[in-house]
Amino acid sequence: MVKNKHEQEIKRTIRKTYSKIALQHDNNTGSSHPSSCCAPGCCSGGTGGEINSSSPTQTSVVVGYDKSELESVPQASILGVGCGAPVKFADLQSGETVVDLGSGAGIDVFLSSKQVGDRGRVIGVDMTDEMLERARRNAKEGGYTNVEFRKGDIEEIIPVDQNSVDVVISNCVINLTTDKVKAFKEIRSILKNGGRLVISDLVSDGKTPPLKESIDLERWSSCIDGALTKEDYIASIRKAGFRNVSVLEEHTYLEEDVAETGGRKIISVVVKAVK
Numbered sequence: 001m002v003k004n005k006h007e008q009e010i011k012r013t014i015r016k017t018y019s020k021i022a023l024q025h026d027n028n029t030g031s032s033h034p035s036s037c038c039a040p041g042c043c044s045g046g047t048g049g050e051i052n053s054s055s056p057t058q059t060s061v062v063v064g065y066d067k068s069e070l071e072s073v074p075q076a077s078i079l080g081v082g083c084g085a086p087v088k089f090a091d092l093q094s095g096e097t098v099v100d101l102g103s104g105a106g107i108d109v110f111l112s113s114k115q116v117g118d119r120g121r122v123i124g125v126d127m128t129d130e131m132l133e134r135a136r137r138n139a140k141e142g143g144y145t146n147v148e149f150r151k152g153d154i155e156e157i158i159p160v161d162q163n164s165v166d167v168v169i170s171n172c173v174i175n176l177t178t179d180k181v182k183a184f185k186e187i188r189s190i191l192k193n194g195g196r197l198v199i200s201d202l203v204s205d206g207k208t209p210p211l212k213e214s215i216d217l218e219r220w221s222s223c224i225d226g227a228l229t230k231e232d233y234i235a236s237i238r239k240a241g242f243r244n245v246s247v248l249e250e251h252t253y254l255e256e257d258v259a260e261t262g263g264r265k266i267i268s269v270v271v272k273a274v275k
Contacts, residue, residue: 056080064088073110074138083172083268084200087111089248095119096166099190101154102126102173106135113147124149125158154183160190170199175227184240191275197242198272202253203230206264227266242273
């Protein structure tokens with residue numbers, strides 16, 4: 001019962017956080033993020049605050065996007081959240097079908113759409129209405145004809161036909177879930193045989209705190225308390241049935257305060273796996 005209670009509380013907090021981000025940018029209220037979100041400088045109790053007031057484009061470059069890439073997509077899709085640039089590692093091919101989980105305002109969807117071309121298709125999935133509205137508006141204003149955005153919860157049912165997708169990408173989203181194995185199993189179900197998963201995410205060099213009666217919802221929404229160790233993260237992917245799991249890139253994302261966690265490190269990784 002505790003787990004179910006916290007699952008719902010965590011999801012409500014995540015929706016609230018990312019709704020606020022979408023509305024902040026819509027209303028031009030500045031580039032700073034709420035105190036809890038997945039982006040450098042959002043995470044309380046750690047390093048990274050020096051870029052907390054940077055523009056979304058600058059923040060995106062910090063986590064791995066090329067500036068020239070960012071100039072090629074709708075600027076309203078660049079929110080400066082995330083922990084990497086998964087499209088760079090996905091080796092997308094013309095005609096492929098791609099699903100971006102936690103697609104936000106659409107940045108990775110629009111980058112992918114250019115690579116798969118008119119014969120391809122890119123589907124963004126997000127559970128936040130405000131983000132979906134923003135992404136759909138960006139697609140319409142940008143004249144994208146090979147993309148769409150659907151509402152869905154990746155721990156429940158992804159709104160995509162099973163065995164229909166060539167590539168699933170995601171950027172700093174799986175660590176927000178409370179049941180990683182369940183999320184990876186759902187991802188696997190929509191991939192074709194031989195389909196691949198390429199995601200940027202955060203892991204920890206210390207154990208994930210268990211769900212208990214008292215939980216810091218902001219720290220979970222900041223991609224901190226939900227981050228597994230790299231070993232447990234990879235084990236979750238394998239347990240879901242994936243093969244050829246490999247870490248393509250990793251680097252320190254932030255170091256938490258010694259007084260609070262003993263100096264635990266949060267590490268950004270790019271992981272690839274095959275169905």
